Amino acid sequence: xxxxxxxxxxxxxxxxxxxxxxxxxxxxxxxxxxxxxxxxxxxxxxxxxxxxxxxxxxxxxxxxxxxxxxxxxxxxxxxxxxxxxxxxxxxxxxxxxxxxxxxxxxxxxxxxxxxxxxxxxxxxxxxxxxxxxxxxxxxxxxxxxxxxxxxxxxxxxxxxxxxxxxxxxxxxxxxxxxxxxxxxxxxxxxxxxxxxxxxxxxxxxxxxxxxxxxxxxxxxxxxxxxxxxxxxxxxxxxxxxxxxxxxxxxxxxxxxxxxxxxxxxxxxxxxxxxxxxxxxxxxxxxxxxxxxxxxxxxxxxxxxxxxxxxxxxxxxxxxxxxxxxxxxxxxxxxxx
Numbered sequence: 001x002x003x004x005x006x007x008x009x010x011x012x013x014x015x016x017x018x019x020x021x022x023x024x025x026x027x028x029x030x031x032x033x034x035x036x037x038x039x040x041x042x043x044x045x046x047x048x049x050x051x052x053x054x055x056x057x058x059x060x061x062x063x064x065x066x067x068x069x070x071x072x073x074x075x076x077x078x079x080x081x082x083x084x085x086x087x088x089x090x091x092x093x094x095x096x097x098x099x100x101x102x103x104x105x106x107x108x109x110x111x112x113x114x115x116x117x118x119x120x121x122x123x124x125x126x127x128x129x130x131x132x133x134x135x136x137x138x139x140x141x142x143x144x145x146x147x148x149x150x151x152x153x154x155x156x157x158x159x160x161x162x163x164x165x166x167x168x169x170x171x172x173x174x175x176x177x178x179x180x181x182x183x184x185x186x187x188x189x190x191x192x193x194x195x196x197x198x199x200x201x202x203x204x205x206x207x208x209x210x211x212x213x214x215x216x217x218x219x220x221x222x223x224x225x226x227x228x229x230x231x232x233x234x235x236x237x238x239x240x241x242x243x244x245x246x247x248x249x250x251x252x253x254x255x256x257x258x259x260x261x262x263x264x265x266x267x268x269x270x271x272x273x274x275x276x277x278x279x280x281x282x283x284x285x286x287x288x289x290x291x292x293x294x295x296x297x298x299x300x301x302x303x304x305x306x307x308x309x310x311x312x313x314x315x316x317x318x319x320x321x322x323x324x325x326x327x328x329x330x331x332x333x334x335x336x
Contacts (some may be wrong), residue, residue, distance in 0.1 A: 184217030203231035
């Protein structure tokens with residue numbers, strides 16, 4: 001007398017038990033997603049508060065306390081020592097420092113003294129990685145099967161990576177920040193148009209847009225908040241717009257800055273100019289989305305073959321395989 005299995009099996013596993021575990025994992029993931037969505041905090045609240053405090057100090061022309069003033073002008077001793085060391089080696093150049101400061105600003109790093117740290121990293125990392133490569137490749141002979149050309153190529157790659165590692169890291173930060181700003185720019189221009197038509201001044205419009213879009217696009221809100229503050233206390237408003245273009249590595253921002261400067265100089269209608277720019281940016285974003293959609297079939301070919309088709313075959317052929325396995329386990333044609 002044969003015993004009936006407790007449930008359908010596939011490759012020796014109980015299908016009902018595996019399905020129960022998968023359902024539990026999915027339920028836990030859904031609960032975690034709901035918890036993360038409910039407990040999300042505004043990333044711009046603290047930054048906007050600090051910027052508003054700084055603006056009030058600049059308007060009043062006084063400090064609110066020696067401790068806060070010291071925190072504003074405090075220097076980094078580590079970067080100071082790095083700067084003194086590099087100055088002794090005569091490797092610091094003003095043009096190089098200014099270029100690195102701009103890249104750091106485009107990456108969202110406001111501390112200009114970190115430009116010295118980048119130059120110091122370019123000098124020290126090749127030495128550290130080069131010495132490490134020499135010890136591993138030539139002294140310890142960790143790769144004895146490598147030939148002389150392969151060892152020298154590995155040593156050269158380590159040197160090149162050590163020199164370019166700080167630039168690669170900063171470029172990655174700049175790219176991520178630029179993409180985030182590009183996504184929110186059309187919405188920001190639409191809000192600027194609404195604020196301009198409502199009669200708000202330019203600095204008040206920038207502040208309002210920064211406050212409204214700070215949660216969805218914190219990078220764009222940060223830049224607009226800084227621009228609003230600079231418009232409030234700088235003697236030349238043109239400098240505030242030029243600083244915005246200097247801090248953001250995006251051609252669309254440069255177009256907005258040029259439009260704002262022209263409207264300030266010639267008195268042209270701001271709302272109509274911004275409306276045209278917003279329409280152009282939306283069309284450009286739609287074209288990029290269509291381009292990505294056109295590349296999607298070629299990109300999805302490999303995941304489709306490796307992951308989706310096997311699962312589809314299991315879903316389609318799994319019940320039939322379970323039925324056939326149960327039939328053979330109950331007894332074949334010659335069973336009693």
